Amino acid sequence: MQDKILRLLSENARWSDQDLAKRLNISKKTVKKIIKNLEDKNIIYGYKAIVNEAVFAENEVKAIIEVRITPRRNEGYDKIAERIGKFPEVTSLYLVSGGYDLQLIVEGKNLHEIASFVSGKLALIEGVISTTTHFLLKKYKEFGKILHDSDEYEKLKVTP
Amino acid sequence: MKNLKLPHKQLIADHIAGLPRSGIRDFFELVIGMEEVISLGVGEPDFATPWHIREATIYSLEKGHTSYTSNLGLLSLRKEICRYLRKEYQLNYIPEKECIITVGVSEALDLILRAIINPGDEIIYHEPCYVSYGPEIIMAGGKPVPLVTQEKNAFSLNPDQLAGLITSKTKAILLNFPCNPTGALLSPGQLKKIAAIAMAHDLLVITDEIYSELVYDDEIFSIASLPGMKERTIFLHGFSKAFAMTGYRIGYACGPAELIEAMMKIHQYSMLCASIIAQEAAIEALKNGAAEKEKMRRKYGERRDFIVDQLNEMGMKCLKPKGAFYVFPNISAFGLSSKEFATRLLKEKNVALVPGTAFGACGEGYVRCAYAASMENIIEAMDRIKVFLVNL
Numbered sequence: 115m116q117d118k119i120l121r122l123l124s125e126n127a128r129w130s131d132q133d134l135a136k137r138l139n140i141s142k143k144t145v146k147k148i149i150k151n152l153e154d155k156n157i158i159y160g161y162k163a164i165v166n167e168a169v170f171a172e173n174e175v176k177a178i179i180e181v182r183i184t185p186r187r188n189e190g191y192d193k194i195a196e197r198i199g200k201f202p203e204v205t206s207l208y209l210v211s212g213g214y215d216l217q218l219i220v221e222g223k224n225l226h227e228i229a230s231f232v233s234g235k236l237a238l239i240e241g242v243i244s245t246t247t248h249f250l251l252k253k254y255k256e257f258g259k260i261l262h263d264s265d266e267y268e269k270l271k272v273t274p
Numbered sequence: 275m276k277n278l279k280l281p282h283k284q285l286i287a288d289h290i291a292g293l294p295r296s297g298i299r300d301f302f303e304l305v306i307g308m309e310e311v312i313s314l315g316v317g318e319p320d321f322a323t324p325w326h327i328r329e330a331t332i333y334s335l336e337k338g339h340t341s342y343t344s345n346l347g348l349l350s351l352r353k354e355i356c357r358y359l360r361k362e363y364q365l366n367y368i369p370e371k372e373c374i375i376t377v378g379v380s381e382a383l384d385l386i387l388r389a390i391i392n393p394g395d396e397i398i399y400h401e402p403c404y405v406s407y408g409p410e411i412i413m414a415g416g417k418p419v420p421l422v423t424q425e426k427n428a429f430s431l432n433p434d435q436l437a438g439l440i441t442s443k444t445k446a447i448l449l450n451f452p453c454n455p456t457g458a459l460l461s462p463g464q465l466k467k468i469a470a471i472a473m474a475h476d477l478l479v480i481t482d483e484i485y486s487e488l489v490y491d492d493e494i495f496s497i498a499s500l501p502g503m504k505e506r507t508i509f510l511h512g513f514s515k516a517f518a519m520t521g522y523r524i525g526y527a528c529g530p531a532e533l534i535e536a537m538m539k540i541h542q543y544s545m546l547c548a549s550i551i552a553q554e555a556a557i558e559a560l561k562n563g564a565a566e567k568e569k570m571r572r573k574y575g576e577r578r579d580f581i582v583d584q585l586n587e588m589g590m591k592c593l594k595p596k597g598a599f600y601v602f603p604n605i606s607a608f609g610l611s612s613k614e615f616a617t618r619l620l621k622e623k624n625v626a627l628v629p630g631t632a633f634g635a636c637g638e639g640y641v642r643c644a645y646a647a648s649m650e651n652i653i654e655a656m657d658r659i660k661v662f663l664v665n666l
Contacts, residue, residue, distance in 0.1 A: 118576075137580050137649070272302040272315035272626055274405045274454075 115140065119148055120157070127161040164257050175222050176250040179232065180214040182243040191215060194241045203231050214246070225249070289412060296405045297632030301616065305626050312655045314643040315626040317454060319518035319599075320651075321573075323555075324566035327517065330558035331551055339550055345542040346534075347375025347526070348553045354560040355526055363486075364499045365509065371531040374538055375524070375548045375556075379484045379512045380406060382527040383448075385537040386480055386508045387414035390445055397480075398439050399448035400431050401634030402455055402602070404482070407448060408634075417443070422636045425604060428593055429458035433467040440471070446478040447471075449497065452485040455633045455642035456602045457595020459489060465497045472506060478533075479507045484525070485598035487516035487567060490575045492596060498528075505530055515598075516567050517559040522552040574599050577645040577652055584656040585643070588663055599646040602630065606639035608666055616641055622665075623658040 118138055122129055131149070135142040152158045181198070185191050191209050195216060199207045206219040218236075222228040228247070237245055253261050283291075305311055322328070346352065352369035359365040367373050376382040383406070387397065391414045399407045401420040411418040419439055423429040436447065447468070451460045460468070472479050481497050498507040512525025527537060541547075559567075578601070582594045585603045592603035605615050612629035619625050628644075630637025645652060 133653070136584075136653075137576070139579065139583050270302070270316065271305045271311055271313040272298060272628060273317045274296065274298050274632075 115144075116148055116152065119145065120152065123149075123158070123161075127163075164259055166261075175224055175228055177220045177222075177228050178248045178250065179218040179220055179236070180246040180248075181216040181218060181236070182214045182245075183216060184241045184243060185215075186241065194239065197239060198236065201231070201235060203228070289415075293409050293412060296409075298405055298628060301613075301626075301628060301632065304617065304620060308620070308624065311620070311624050311626050312647075312651050312658065313626040314645070314647055314652070314655050315628045316644055316646060317600075318520040319515065319570065319646050320648055321518045321570055323518050323522070324559075324563060326562055326566070327519065327555050327558050331555040334551060334554040339554060341550060343375075343547045343550050343553060345538055345547055346373070347548055348550070348557070351375060351553050351557050351560075352526075354557050355528070358560050359509075359511075359528065362494055363496050365496060365504070365528070367509075367528040368531070372534055373526060373528045374534050374541065375526050375553060376512075376541065377525070377545055377548050378514060378523045379482055379510045379525040381541070381545060382510045382512070382525050382537075383407075383480070383482060384410055384414070385540050386510075386527060386529075386533065387411055387416065388540050389533060389536040390478065391416040394443060395445040396441060396443040397446050397448055398436065398444060400450070400453075402429075402630060402637040402640070403450060403633055404454050405632060407450075411448075416445070419444070420634060420636075422634075423453075423456065423458065425593065425602075425640075429453060429456035429602070430460055430464055431468060433464075433471060436468065437471055440475050440477070444475065444477060446480050448480045448482070450482040450484075452489060452595075452597025454485065454598055455600045455628070455630070455637070455640075457593070457598050457600045459492060459596035460497075461492075462495050462500075465495070466500060469497055469500045469503050473502060477506070479503065480510065481507060482510045484510070484512055485515055486511065488571055488574060488599060489597040490571075490578060490595075508533060513556050513559055516571070517556075517563055518570060519552075519555065519559065522549075522555055524548055524552040524556050574645060577647075577649060580649070581643065581645045581652055581656070585659075588656075588660050590641075590659070590663075599644055601643050601645065602637075602640050603643065604639060605641055608663065610666075612638055612641055619659065619662055623662045625655045625658050625662075 119134060122134060131142050131145045134145045183194050186193060195207060195209060198204060203220050203222060204218050205221050208217045210217050220228055220231060232245055232247055255261060349369060352373040355373055356367045356369045359367060387410055393415045394417060396417045396419045397411045398419045398421055400423045408418040421435055421439055423431060451458060479497060483496060486494050498504055498509045508527055508529040510527050513519040578595060581601055582592060585592050590603035590605055592601045595601050612631050616627050616629040628642040630640030630642060
């Protein structure tokens, strides 16, 4: 039941307890209890809408930044990563395999703000060897949602 | 001078003029032009064909694979089909001569009926059923003999009733389980009884298993896999439902080589071959489509559980369908005919269902709701139906 609720909520977090109870044929109280438990255990981190960000005046620029770092004895990558992750400009942060170590997604009001974050903060952190900044130009798909309009076509309303 | 204006109506052959219009068509015309209709009236998946299949279709076009294929269809597809049937259905067919690719199951059914029917031969089929069975038998020159299935037997086929309909003219029994529109399924035990009757009376069994992958609590089981049945069964299947490929129009028939050969004769002169584009897409579906197919089946299963609970709760008594994606609730308690019920629901609440009578006269008192619609639409439809029933 826990898995079913997780799957439904990860498709659409706006299902109400009532809706979920109806769909899964369990009581609203049980739904509440399961969700509370999932939240307490940090299996559900939070809920947010997938928004067409063009409507926001601020945080208009996004960049993906590749960072190479020197891991430290006993700490590996974690301490530097945690440090970088504390900057509010960084919205996602991953350790990855391949030609660099950390991948950051950074948001700012404009190009200048991101540039100054990189040169003024990120690049100066001890252990950071190099950074490569890719500015995001267009989004095609995010969180499993295809973001361009799909074509409607003449589909029948009643068929055998 | 004589008036040369052709009396078009009189040109139409008697057996075609006499065919009834499909009940679904009448209803369809009501729906056309209406806005904001929530439809539970569609007998096809609401999902688009899985992307990997669409992508493979595009790739085959890019490579320029746009020719005819052999009349039987691409051998590579027939091999994939036979492999699939061996693995999932425990059926063993030889791709070279026991399998033919058709334009949907509809064509496959037409072919086998035309291949076996001499004028006046009788074909027994169960009603309520898919709209084309009766007319197809008539068009092939046969006599349709409907066997009424009933809610009290979970719309399964009663063997005694079947035995009672057999005459010296009976040539074949046409089965469709999981059933459109009832969602009924026969157990292996029930199929054994039917098989015994078919063998005792030396009849062919035509089994339309287009919904066979869409079963929710049972294993896939075909009557053709029973001992002694492969030799007297034509197994019809296709890609429309489980792989959400209705518009590709791609299906197949498997059975004894001589019957497939006879079907091929008609197919070669009337259709030539199924579209190569659809055939190549079908290969991709069989090779790499298992995961997407399972995902869709699981979705239908969730919707089924929901819609059955909802309908029963509001007094539209229905059985839990074992397969396909239809529920067939009993609406006789509301004092309206199936057609009145469906028409008023459409006009007053903009919800489209199909009156049970579209699937045979014995469908009176029932409506068909397809749950091949998004959960959001199903929920909205249920809410509207609830209000409709309260105000009846």
